Amino acid sequence: xxxxxxxxxxxxxxxxxxxxxxxxxxxxxxxxxxxxxxxxxxxxxxxxxxxxxxxxxxxxxxxxxxxxxxxxxxxxxxxxxxxxxxxxxxxxxxxxxxxxxxxxxxxxxxxxxxxxxxxxxxxxxxxxxxxxxxxxxxxxxxxxxxxxxxxxxxxxxxxxxxxxxxxxxxxxxxxxxxxxxxxxxxxxxxxxxxxxxxxxxxxxxxxxxxxxxxxxxxxxxxxxxxxxxxxxxxxxxxxxxxxxxxxxxxxxxxxxxxxxxxxxxxxxxxxxxxxxxxxxxxxxxxxxxxxxxxxxxxxxxxxxxxxxxxxxxxxxxxxxxxxxxxxxxxxxxxxxxxxxxxxxxxxxxxxxxxxxxxxxxxxxxxxxxxxxxxxxxxxxxxxxxxxxxxxxxxxxxxxxxxxxxxxxxxxxxxxxxxx
Numbered sequence: 001x002x003x004x005x006x007x008x009x010x011x012x013x014x015x016x017x018x019x020x021x022x023x024x025x026x027x028x029x030x031x032x033x034x035x036x037x038x039x040x041x042x043x044x045x046x047x048x049x050x051x052x053x054x055x056x057x058x059x060x061x062x063x064x065x066x067x068x069x070x071x072x073x074x075x076x077x078x079x080x081x082x083x084x085x086x087x088x089x090x091x092x093x094x095x096x097x098x099x100x101x102x103x104x105x106x107x108x109x110x111x112x113x114x115x116x117x118x119x120x121x122x123x124x125x126x127x128x129x130x131x132x133x134x135x136x137x138x139x140x141x142x143x144x145x146x147x148x149x150x151x152x153x154x155x156x157x158x159x160x161x162x163x164x165x166x167x168x169x170x171x172x173x174x175x176x177x178x179x180x181x182x183x184x185x186x187x188x189x190x191x192x193x194x195x196x197x198x199x200x201x202x203x204x205x206x207x208x209x210x211x212x213x214x215x216x217x218x219x220x221x222x223x224x225x226x227x228x229x230x231x232x233x234x235x236x237x238x239x240x241x242x243x244x245x246x247x248x249x250x251x252x253x254x255x256x257x258x259x260x261x262x263x264x265x266x267x268x269x270x271x272x273x274x275x276x277x278x279x280x281x282x283x284x285x286x287x288x289x290x291x292x293x294x295x296x297x298x299x300x301x302x303x304x305x306x307x308x309x310x311x312x313x314x315x316x317x318x319x320x321x322x323x324x325x326x327x328x329x330x331x332x333x334x335x336x337x338x339x340x341x342x343x344x345x346x347x348x349x350x351x352x353x354x355x356x357x358x359x360x361x362x363x364x365x366x367x368x369x370x371x372x373x374x375x376x377x378x379x380x381x382x383x384x385x386x387x388x389x390x391x392x393x394x395x396x397x398x399x400x401x402x403x404x405x406x407x408x409x410x411x412x413x414x415x416x417x418x419x
Contacts, residue, residue: 018137018195018196019137019138019139021190021194021195021196022133022134022136022137022138022195022196022198023134023137023138023146023149023150024190025089025130025133025134025187025190025191025194025195026130026131026133026134026150026153027130027134027149027150027152027153028153028184028187028190029089029092029093029126029130029153029184029187030126030127030130030131030150030151030153030154030157031153031154031156031157031160032093032097032157032181032183032184032187033096033122033123033126033127033157033184034153034154034155034156034157034158034161035156035157035158035160035161035164035181036096036097036100036119036123036157036181036184037065037119037123037157038157038158038161038162039161039164039165039177039178039180039181040058040061040062040065040116041062041161042161042162042164042165042169042260043058043165043169043174043177044058044059046169046174047112047174050174051108051109051112052109053109057109060113061112061113061116062116063360064113064116064117064120065116065117065119065120065123066120066356066357066360067120067357067360068117068118068119068120068121068123068124069120069121069123069124069353069356069357070124070350070353070354070357071120071121071124072092072120072121072122072123072124072125072126072353073124073125073127073128073346073349073350073352073353073354074346074350075121075125076088076091076092076124076125076126076128076129076345076349077125077128077129077343077345077346077347077349077350078209078212078345078346079091079129079345080128080129080132080345080346081201081212081342081343081344081345081346082208082209082212084197084198084201084202085129085132085133085136085197085198085201085345086133086191086192086195086196086197086198088125088129088345089126089129089130089133089191089195090188090191090192092122092125092126092129093126093184093185093187093188093191094185094188095121095122095125096119096122096123096126096184097181097182097183097184097185097187097188098182098185099115099118099119099122100119100178100181100182100184101178101179101181101182101185102115103115103116103119103178103181104174104175104176104177104178104179104181104182105175124349124353125349127349127352127353128345128346128348128349128350128352128353129345129349130150131150131332131335131336131348131349132198132336132344132345132348132349133195133198134146134150134332135147135150135332135333135336135337135405136198136199136200136201136336136344136405137198137199140402140403140404141282142282143282143333143337144278144279144280144281144282144286144330144333144401145275145278145279145282146278146333147278147281147329147330147331147332147333147334148274148275148276148277148278148279148329148330149274149275149278150332151274151278151325151328151329151331151332152270152271152274152275152325152329154328155267155270155271155274155321155325156267156271158241158263158267159263159264159267159268159271162260162263162264162267163264164177164180165177165260166257166260168180199406200341200344200405200406201344201345203406204341204342211342212342212343212346215340215341215342215343216340216343216346216347218340219339219340219343219347222338222347223347223350223351225393225397226335226338226347226348226351226355227351227354227355227358228355228393229351229355229390229393229394229397230331230351230352230354230355230356230359231354231355231358231359232355232359232386232389232390232393233327233328233331233355233390234355234356234358234359234362235359235362235382235386236294236297236324236327236383236386236387236390237324237325237328238356238359238362238363239362239363239366239379239382239383239386240297240304240320240321240324240379240383241321242362242363243363243366243367243379244317244379245259245263247375247376247379248262248313250375251375251376252310252313254310258310262314262317265314265317265318266314266317266318266320266321267321268318269317269318269319269321269322269325270321270322270324270325271325272322273293273321273322273323273324273325273326273329274325274326274328274329275329276322276326276329277289277290277292277293277326277327277329277330278326278329278330278333280292281329281330281333281334281401282401285399285401286330286333286334286337286399286401287394287395287397287399289326289330290327290330290334290394291391291394291395292326293322293323293324293326293327293330294323294327294387294390294391294394295323295391296319296322296323296326297319297320297323297324297327297383297387298323298384298387298388300316300319300320300323301316301320301380301383301384302316302380303315303316303319304316304317304319304320304379304380305376305377305379305380305383306376306380327390331352332348333401334399335347335348335351335352336348336405337399337400337401337403338398338399338400341405344405362382365382366378366379366382369381369382
């Protein structure tokens with residue numbers, strides 16, 4: 001595969017400040033979107049009591065949110081390729097913020113479920129549009145580290161939700177948690193006043209829907225590959241995060257407050273891992289660095305699943321998330337570099353969200369394995385299999401590190417070879 005040299009000259013008309021605003025908008029959008037999703041995770045018992053339903057009914061709202069994310073990815077992704085990144089991103093932020101705010105006024109479970117379904121559409125649309133805007137605005141030599149920063153917004157959202165569950169929920173109640181979700185609407189004002197349109201999008205001549213769909217369908221093999229990759233990546237992250245608090249509570253009898261604080265610490269590790277491995281992917285390549293991060297997670301499975309003390313389990317959880325999110329930190333850059341120019345708003349986001357839909361049975365599989373082989377072995381066996389499959393998929397794929405998204409680029413050198 002032929003790729004451009006990383007030192008190529010990009011004749012961009014955007015200033016460093018313009019690029020900074022674009023990256024900030026993408027990061028804050030994903031952080032606040034993730035926060036709005038994860039606050040439900042910390043209020044399952046509270047919401048079940050409030051609406052007089054079972055815990056499984058509240059968990060079903062999480063499933064419904066995830067199931068609608070591909071719909072949002074298609075809708076907002078196509079709008080981003082047709083009308084530019086800024087306006088669809090503003091519309092997306094206003095949409096999911098309004099829905100989150102309304103959740104705080106839900107009078108019953110039926111209304112709450114409907115609102116969480118609608119929220120899933122907004123959540124599904126934000127990542128693809130925000131990532132394309134941030135990656136198209138970033139200089140190629142900084143794309144790796146900015147990819148890690150962007151993706152770390154997910155962990156930051158999780159961390160903020162954990163903090164608010166300790167600081168806000170006990171004193172102001174569940175409705176206040178959702179009312180805070182209306183704050184991201186202010187981000188729309190920031191995008192409108194500070195963020196410039198993607199120069200890469202402006203340079204393209206064809207923005208009609210037929211061209212977008214044609215280029216997407218022409219890349220069907222790549223789309224299938226990315227969908228499988230993202231399915232395994234979501235199985236990796238959700239398989240190491242979602243049931244781990246319950247594992248610590250059920251097997252090791254840790255107090256809820258202890259689990260919340262541990263979740264904060266391993267999400268700090270996740271943020272550090274995403275940024276660190278994203279940075280190194282610019283030097284060593286996307287695939288090699290992702291595999292290195294996965295190997296780190298593989299090596300720490302004994303501590304993470306079979307640790308006999310709080311210290312061993314905490315160390316295992318932190319290092320596990322450094323590796324897991326280290327691999328994830330490279331994904332925004334990797335997917336945007338592999339996507340066709342005409343459908344960069346659609347393809348990465350759709351692959352990302354279809355992956356979470358296909359990985360939806362992750363928790364069910366791990367829970368079923370728990371009844372057969374025990375909780376520790378269930379987590380360990382599932383993640384061991386997932387990591388090994390990921391290594392094979394990543395190693396057999398391709399990458400386009402250093403690819404420019406601008407049309408008027410004057411490369412100094414060209415180098416050949418499968419990077």
